[in-house]
Amino acid sequence: MSELLKVDDLRVEYSSGTAINKAVNGVSFSLMAGENIGFVGETGAGKTTTALSIMGLLPNETGKVRSGTIIFQGRDLLTLREQEMRKVRGSQIGMIFQDPMTSLNPVIPVGNQVAEVLKYHAEDNSKEAINKRVDELLNMVGIPPKRKNEFSHQFSGGMRQRIVIAIAIACNPLLLIADEPTTALDVTIQAQVLEMMEELRKKINTSMIMITHDLGIVAQVCDKVAIMYSGEIVEFGSVEDIFEGEQHHPYTVGLFGSIPDLTSSAKRLTPIPGQMTDPSNLPEGCKFHLRCKHSGEECEKLSPASYEIGEGHTVKCHKFKQGGAL
Amino acid sequence: MKEPLVRVSNLKKYFKTPMGSLHAVDDVSVDIQRSSTLGVVGESGCGKSTLGRTVLRLVEPTGGEVLFEGENIFKLKGAKLREVRKEMQIIFQDPYASLNPRLTVSEQIAEPLIVNNVFSDRQSMRSKVMQLMEVVELSPRFTHVYPHELDGGRRQRIGIARALALDPKFIVCDEPVSALDVSVQAQILNLMMDLQDEMGLAYMFVSHDLSVVRHISHEVAVMYLGQCVERASAEELFSNPRHPYTRALLDAIPVPNLSGRGKTRMILEGEVGVPIAPPPGCRFAPRCPNAKADCTASDIAAQECSPGHFVKCINI
Amino acid sequence: MTDKELYYQYKKSSQLLDVWRRFRRNKAAMAGLIAILILALLAVFADVIRDYQRDAIAMNAAIRLQPPSAEHIFGTDDFGRDVFARIIFGARVSLSIGIICVSIALVTGGLIGAVSGYLGGRGDIIVMRVIEVFSCIPGILLALAIVAALGQNMQNLVIAMTISAAPGFARITRALVLPLADQEFVEAARACGTRPFRIIWRHIAPNVMGPMIVQATMAIASVIISAAGLSFIGMGIQPPNPEWGSMLSQGNTFIRNAPHLVIFPGLAIVISALSFNLVGDGLRDALDPRLKD
Numbered sequence: 001m002s003e004l005l006k007v008d009d010l011r012v013e014y015s016s017g018t019a020i021n022k023a024v025n026g027v028s029f030s031l032m033a034g035e036n037i038g039f040v041g042e043t044g045a046g047k048t049t050t051a052l053s054i055m056g057l058l059p060n061e062t063g064k065v066r067s068g069t070i071i072f073q074g075r076d077l078l079t080l081r082e083q084e085m086r087k088v089r090g091s092q093i094g095m096i097f098q099d100p101m102t103s104l105n106p107v108i109p110v111g112n113q114v115a116e117v118l119k120y121h122a123e124d125n126s127k128e129a130i131n132k133r134v135d136e137l138l139n140m141v142g143i144p145p146k147r148k149n150e151f152s153h154q155f156s157g158g159m160r161q162r163i164v165i166a167i168a169i170a171c172n173p174l175l176l177i178a179d180e181p182t183t184a185l186d187v188t189i190q191a192q193v194l195e196m197m198e199e200l201r202k203k204i205n206t207s208m209i210m211i212t213h214d215l216g217i218v219a220q221v222c223d224k225v226a227i228m229y230s231g232e233i234v235e236f237g238s239v240e241d242i243f244e245g246e247q248h249h250p251y252t253v254g255l256f257g258s259i260p261d262l263t264s265s266a267k268r269l270t271p272i273p274g275q276m277t278d279p280s281n282l283p284e285g286c287k288f289h290l291r292c293k294h295s296g297e298e299c300e301k302l303s304p305a306s307y308e309i310g311e312g313h314t315v316k317c318h319k320f321k322q323g324g325a326l
Numbered sequence: 327m328k329e330p331l332v333r334v335s336n337l338k339k340y341f342k343t344p345m346g347s348l349h350a351v352d353d354v355s356v357d358i359q360r361s362s363t364l365g366v367v368g369e370s371g372c373g374k375s376t377l378g379r380t381v382l383r384l385v386e387p388t389g390g391e392v393l394f395e396g397e398n399i400f401k402l403k404g405a406k407l408r409e410v411r412k413e414m415q416i417i418f419q420d421p422y423a424s425l426n427p428r429l430t431v432s433e434q435i436a437e438p439l440i441v442n443n444v445f446s447d448r449q450s451m452r453s454k455v456m457q458l459m460e461v462v463e464l465s466p467r468f469t470h471v472y473p474h475e476l477d478g479g480r481r482q483r484i485g486i487a488r489a490l491a492l493d494p495k496f497i498v499c500d501e502p503v504s505a506l507d508v509s510v511q512a513q514i515l516n517l518m519m520d521l522q523d524e525m526g527l528a529y530m531f532v533s534h535d536l537s538v539v540r541h542i543s544h545e546v547a548v549m550y551l552g553q554c555v556e557r558a559s560a561e562e563l564f565s566n567p568r569h570p571y572t573r574a575l576l577d578a579i580p581v582p583n584l585s586g587r588g589k590t591r592m593i594l595e596g597e598v599g600v601p602i603a604p605p606p607g608c609r610f611a612p613r614c615p616n617a618k619a620d621c622t623a624s625d626i627a628a629q630e631c632s633p634g635h636f637v638k639c640i641n642i
Numbered sequence: 643m644t645d646k647e648l649y650y651q652y653k654k655s656s657q658l659l660d661v662w663r664r665f666r667r668n669k670a671a672m673a674g675l676i677a678i679l680i681l682a683l684l685a686v687f688a689d690v691i692r693d694y695q696r697d698a699i700a701m702n703a704a705i706r707l708q709p710p711s712a713e714h715i716f717g718t719d720d721f722g723r724d725v726f727a728r729i730i731f732g733a734r735v736s737l738s739i740g741i742i743c744v745s746i747a748l749v750t751g752g753l754i755g756a757v758s759g760y761l762g763g764r765g766d767i768i769v770m771r772v773i774e775v776f777s778c779i780p781g782i783l784l785a786l787a788i789v790a791a792l793g794q795n796m797q798n799l800v801i802a803m804t805i806s807a808a809p810g811f812a813r814i815t816r817a818l819v820l821p822l823a824d825q826e827f828v829e830a831a832r833a834c835g836t837r838p839f840r841i842i843w844r845h846i847a848p849n850v851m852g853p854m855i856v857q858a859t860m861a862i863a864s865v866i867i868s869a870a871g872l873s874f875i876g877m878g879i880q881p882p883n884p885e886w887g888s889m890l891s892q893g894n895t896f897i898r899n900a901p902h903l904v905i906f907p908g909l910a911i912v913i914s915a916l917s918f919n920l921v922g923d924g925l926r927d928a929l930d931p932r933l934k935d
Binding site: 379382384407408411412414415416418419420423424425426427428429437438441442472485488489491492 | 825831844845
């Protein structure tokens with residue numbers, strides 16, 4: 001398998017007035033072709049910011065990449081000009097947003113919105129070729145092509161998300177970034193959309209970054225998992241490492257302790273004490289130490305490095321230094 | 327069985343719409359026992375929130391009755407109604423919209439006390455407010471801050487403290503943790519369960535999240551398009567779901583372990599409809615894998631398939 | 643620590659102070675506020691600066707139509723009266739008409755709009771239809787008709803301007819109240835038995851206050867302009883009483899020889915109206931509690 005995307009030491013800040021919010025603080029990972037990585041974390045963990053940086057869609061005025069590289073197919077996306085980046089977006093990297101209500105234009109028929117991407121990026125952009133492709137794409141996502149002249153408000157939430165997906169995959173992208181694609185949907189609809197996405201991904205053989213707060217979705221569809229906290233990947237590994245491994249970052253343990261399990265009826269949850277860190281005022285040392293019960297002196301002063309505790313399984317915690325464990 | 331704290335029988339709430347009558351809550355009967363939790367689950371538009379609000383008479387019903395300690399609350403008026411209102415409170419989903427942005431934390435919590443003239447002097451009222459803040463684990467340094475300065479979890483604690491202010495016996499919780507992150511959600515769920523143990527509260531816990539409902543509920547009612555399709559104890563319902571919708575719902579939830587990976591799951595076809603002028607019979611029939619002609623012939627009554635387990639399906 | 647100590651341990655941060663801090667940052671709004679304050683001070687202390695009878699009313703043919711000088715900084719008019727004196731006494735009239743009309747319109751219109759919006763039902767429908775009828779008639783025409791019917795004096799001018807401004811406030815309040823009435827915190831208040839009047843007073847009013855104050859500030863500007871307009875066409879304050887609009891209309895005749903007769907009253911109208919608008923704009927941002935810093 002070849003490496004498709006390599007992100008190294010990415011740091012992103014947002015400035016709002018006088019405050020500087022450090023949203024991403026040194027994220028590094030790599031994605032192989034055909035792989036599906038799940039990014040898990042709570043609000044403010046930096047998942048979406050990481051995705052927007054890869055897409056080059058950070059808000060112009062306020063968001064800034066401070067350092068790092070994003071190598072996609074041998075090129076550093078951060079050094080590309082907007083013009084070149086536009087070619088990458090949509091044709092090589094597709095993105096699915098969380099809210100299907102707002103990611104479609106309400107005054108353009110949905111078929112034309114799919115056609116639009118093709119007009120810019122497809123090799124054969126004759127009218128017939130595009131029309132044929134639009135029908136094909138709508139079929140792929142389970143929308144009857146005869147509805148292509150309808151407007152987005154005539155579709156339900158699940159159907160709209162399918163259209164968004166059709167737009168994202170229109171040019172057979174090498175990488176698909178899905179930012180909480182099913183959070184706004186009902187569970188039975190979520191199941192439909194997830195299943196369809198899995199089938200599509202296999203069919204067009206694309207890699208995927210799946211951003212979610214739902215560990216259940218990750219367990220179901222992802223190959224690798226990155227657990228994020230305060231703009232850092234605190235643990236990275238295969239789904240087996242994360243869901244069945246013995247050793248974990250204390251935050252991962254807390255996250256699993258917080259979710260009620262449908263398959264068991266343990267009566268008390270073990271939540272993580274305290275609140276999310278404030279990105280404009282991050283603590284020194286390990287960013288999790290204020291909420292961590294294993295925290296020691298070292299944790300208060302020094303930000304930990306990532307330690308490999310198994311093949312491809314890394315944990316960013318002092319306790320794992322030199323083969324240590326919790 | 328003891329007399330339940332709240333008995334909802336044949337409750338109906340229809341809304342008039344330009345397209346016809348929307349049956350948001352259609353002939354729902356459930357009981358809520360003292361110091362226990364009834365979970366109400368369903369997808370968007372199934373009428374679970376309307377049910378919660380109608381039970382509290384925040385919305386006037388179209389038909390049916392709600393007995394609180396044996397008294398029909400829809401027949402009460404004036405002071406009598408206000409008396410019962412004190413016993414029944416509500417916690418909302420959106421910790422932003424549910425707090426008045428112009429009142430400080432202590433003012434929010436004191437509001438129900440002032441309205442009901444619980445205390446004659448300010449000092450004892452303030453003591454009560456401080457006590458309530460302690461109960462919901464809100465630090466006293468937040469006494470005079472405004473809600474927009476706090477995060478979702480703390481805001482939800484204010485909402486809970488406000489609901490507890492009048493020492494109610496029954497609280498409708500309308501998706502109280504849906505807007506929160508998982509680690510904060512777990513804190514709030516633990517808090518709510520502790521409060522139930524300490525104060526003997528009864529909850530009607532409305533949620534779309536089955537894992538959360540299973541975790542907190544003693545009894546569970548599953549709703550689909552305004553109707554309660556299945557009702558049983560939590561243990562029974564999750565281990566032995568009988569209604570095809572309940573099964574599909576349970577199957578659709580991604581579980582956070584690898585056991586479900588690669589397994590073919592029961593995926594429901596079609597979309598959740600809208601119960602506007604619904605035809606007779608089972609509302610789930612258009613999506614149901616086992617639907618027969620009889621399903622849509624006439625309205626289906628709930629049948630008790632084992633003690634305390636009610637199902638609205640003719641194929642059981 | 644007792645509960646009492648706990649309660650007072652952390653001081654309530656003043657909301658007014660926060661509002662002022664945010665307002666101060668808006669330079670244009672500050673300029674407007676300073677202009678209004680200067681105008682208000684001049685109006686309040688007009689008697690100290692100039693004598694009403696001698697400078698603003700009494701005629702003196704000897705000093706007709708003099709250009710601005712050290713003695714008469716804004717010059718004199720065709721009756722030899724000091725223009726500066728007439729402007730500062732005119733400020734009294736304009737500012738008080740603006741403030742009185744808008745205050746009455748704000749309270750009555752606001753109350754009607756809030757009650758009708760919150761309670762809804764048939765009453766709401768009737769109120770809204772009446773307001774729509776009023777909105778069909780241009781404000782200035784309505785005021786003109788009222789003044790024509792009641793007679794031309796200050797009191798009737800105030801009544802006319804108030805009646806033409808109030809329906810606007812009722813409509814805006816209602817539009818602000820409608821979405822608020824569905825908010826969950828209002829529902830929470832109802833759930834614990836709060837009576838409708840208290841809900842309006844305690845939960846709804848404070849939340850519509852911000853936009854209403856902004857609206858009122860801007861309305862003062864338009865009332866000042868309308869009052870001046872009415873006086874300009876002779877339907878408002880009557881000569882020889884000093885009023886910016888009537889000064890403008892008198893000076894009109896001499897615009898070639900003595901332009902200062904129209905420049906200064908005109909400037910007074912423009913500056914006061916502009917200032918109120920700028921302040922209103924600044925308040926809009928400063929009053930939103932969700933916009934933190």
